[in-house]
Amino acid sequence: MSPDNAAIAVEGLWKIFGPKSERVLASEDKHLDPAALREKTGCTAAVRDVGFEVRPGEVFVVMGLSGSGKSTLVRCLTRLIEPTAGRVTIGGEDVIGASPAKLRDLRRHHVSMVFQHFGLLPHRRVIDNVAYGLEVQGAAKAARHERAREILSLVGLDGHADSYPDQLSGGMQQRVGLARALAVDPQVMLFDEPFSALDPLIRRDMQAEVVRLHREVGKTMVFITHDLSEALKLGERIAIMRDGRIVQLGTPEELVGAPADDYVADFVRDVPRSHVLTLRWIARPPEERENLDGPELPANTLIKDAIGAVSTSSRPIRVMDGEELAGVFDRVDMLAFLSGQETPATAQVGA
């Protein structure tokens, strides 16, 4: 994929906070680990040499613990935080070199953002909050209110247009935040830990909501989270950040199946692997004289969904990649895979 048809392309992005950050960037100090760097220069490198590309319509998740630089990274994309160095292109437009007017235009029409603490304006009614982006573009009141009402019904907030944000629950407030970001009809939506401040049940609803919206409106989304299960649920591809660097970038399956280092492995250890990995991971070449008339399953079936089939079939299951045979597996393979799991949840499923 070339940078031109990527929705977002980031290359060599650095953000160093602190005095004389330019000088630190020019020196070799930038490769010091965070504690040593702060000790020596008083600077903090929040984002270090990050590069990735996001495909149009993709949900791209950036995951990391607090302090890993993920929130700084997402703010650098539209220069809410000015990056120290690097290249960012959104929809083929250079962001770093953009003039203030150009940058404003980008923020007004192409990229919008949803915030962890909502950032709603308490003195405005819900409808005026949603219409805020259109208002700063200079849209007429009637037009922006009409659009805001459409979006409010899209996010399930019909009938709340005239409430004030503090009259709504946390989940509903974040729906307003979501609506505000959608109202300007951007190509790219950035989510900065949007559901971290919500109760677990509400959070699940909101995740489902994002999945639904993505299906319906098909925006490119960059989603920041510190919650691995959220990342696995939403992300088509996930970048794991640590100390400002991306340590691994891949599909959920790649992260769980082939962690790049101990840090990632540690991270994904408690994930029930049968819920993430597909049959590709346990399919093996058929042995000689093995029965090849067993049931067929597509290769992208999750392993947990094949447990039923394999336990009722006495013959090996054929894993099909389209029309081709990708491999086979039987009960023994399945049990061997499942017994490699230590989590009780999987153990119960396996039992």
Added chain:
Amino acid sequence: MSSTAVTPASRLRVPRWVVPAGIAALFALAYLAFRGTGTLPHNSEAAPFTAVTELREWIDDHRNDNPLFLYFLNYIRLFVDALYTSFHAVLVAMGWPGLIGVMGGLAWLAGGWRVALMAVAGFCSFGVFGLWQSSVETLALVSAAVLLSLAIGVPLGIWAGMSARVRKAVTPVLDVMQIMPTFAYLAPLALFFHIGAPAGVIATMIYSIPPAIRITALAIEQVSPTAVEASASLGATQAQTLFKVYLPLARSTMALAVNQTIMMALSMVVIANLISAPGLGSDIIRGLSRAQVGIMLPAGIAIVIMAVILDRMMVSVARRDPHSRIGRGNVAAAGVLAVAGLVAAAFVPRQWPEDLTVSVTRPINEAVLWAETSWYGVTTFVKDTVTIYLLNPLETVFTTAPWWLVAAAVLLVAWRVSGVRPALTALVCLLGIALLGTWEHSMRTLTTVAVAVVATLAIGVLLGIAAARSDRFSAVQRPLLDAAQTMPAFVYLLPALALFGTTRFTAIFASIIYAVPPVVRLVEDGIRHVPTSVIEAAASAGSTSAQILWKVQLPMARRAILLAANQGIVLTLAMVVVGGLVGAGALGYDVVLGFSQRPDFGMGFVAGVATVLLGVMLDRITQGADRRSLPHKRKFT
């Protein structure tokens, strides 16, 4: 006993109190040995005094030919004068029914019929006391000063709120302005802007600008950063974010900034009469200088009423539910009230009718006389005891000690309490006082301040502890403290004057009742903010209520208590200086004298500067409250 025994090493250690006590003894010895030498007696012809007097003569001669005055200062003066005159003209043109109606209408819009009723009744009382004219002058002066303060202070505050660099530059200036006693502003302004209404407006404006800047900056800073970021992320321009996010979200706090500015202006407007600003101040200053409570009480009450009305109005605006609009009924009622007043004004004379005034001067003077004679025994006893056994000996010590000994003591105390830098600043201030030729009078003022501060802190801390421990006591006390905080400073001189006549003790008494309320409030809040979990832990360990107080609450409220001490000292100094009007003598008296006697202008000016130096010095000595680390981090030598 299973607890570990005290280690032998600690038995050898010197107890904590020995070192300070030794140093104190050393100072006492030095004082006895060098008493009477190195003193700096007062000389009203000192060089700095005459130099300033000559400077004033020169300025008065060249006011109309020096370019600085001709093209700059005189224009400011003309502009401010025009502003005041037009405010005054409008207020007078409305006539008394018109003004009462319009104020009532505004009050109705701000806070409903109750506030409107209060405003109407309050403004009528100005007329009834026979003070209509001076009240209108004061209102015009305050309006002009507040308008200028806000016009300068609010944009500056917004800038400071959005830029950390500006904030850093502005804060120290505001800190110093805040501890400057009111008197200190007057002389320089008289020098540059002559005397009269414009100088009064400018003095009032400068005095009242710090809260306008500070609270506005705070209001802007408190705006949720996410809301600002969200606005930026949607492509709002700086101006759009300012007007659509910052200002609406900061609105209610900014109303408090306006309120504070008005309150400060009202307390300065009286003092400004010393440089011939018109208004209620003239009655008050006249009453103070003649020790006639009857003349000043009605004017004092009028100022307080004005303060309370404006305070109520602004507080209602600040507290209004942000989502609700003013009802149509209220707008209509307010409009009717204002129009009715203006229409009525066309049919009645401009002046408040004579037969509607009540003269209260005589009865008040008689009542004061009665109080003085019947409580003579008690008040004189208190006054004389304090004067003979406390004030006089202390004053002797301060004025006969060699200057270097005092300087060394100040340096040492400030260093222990607040650290090296503040100690050096304090020392520089003290040396400045000596060089200016105001040493003896400053030492006298210091004596008065010291006695007042000790009393203020003793009373304030006790009341604060009582309020923190008893909800009922606190509930009774709170409204009193609230009321005390809206009252202009000099009002406190009234009861003091009525009880004690014109003596040093009067100023002490006034400064105690002036400074106690904030001290009480800080101490109470400090103790109440000690986390409940800590109190519960102490209680569950079986502590008595007294043990909890001494071992938990007071140590944990240490910062608040030290801050209270700092505030108490600064406020006391401000009041003691104003007390120069009622016999406190020393610096305050010099300042007043400087305005009334032309040849003494220099002395008054320099005395004003000395009060500032004294204020900065006392503040630096005690500012450790905010900045110094907690006791366990301190090293004891």
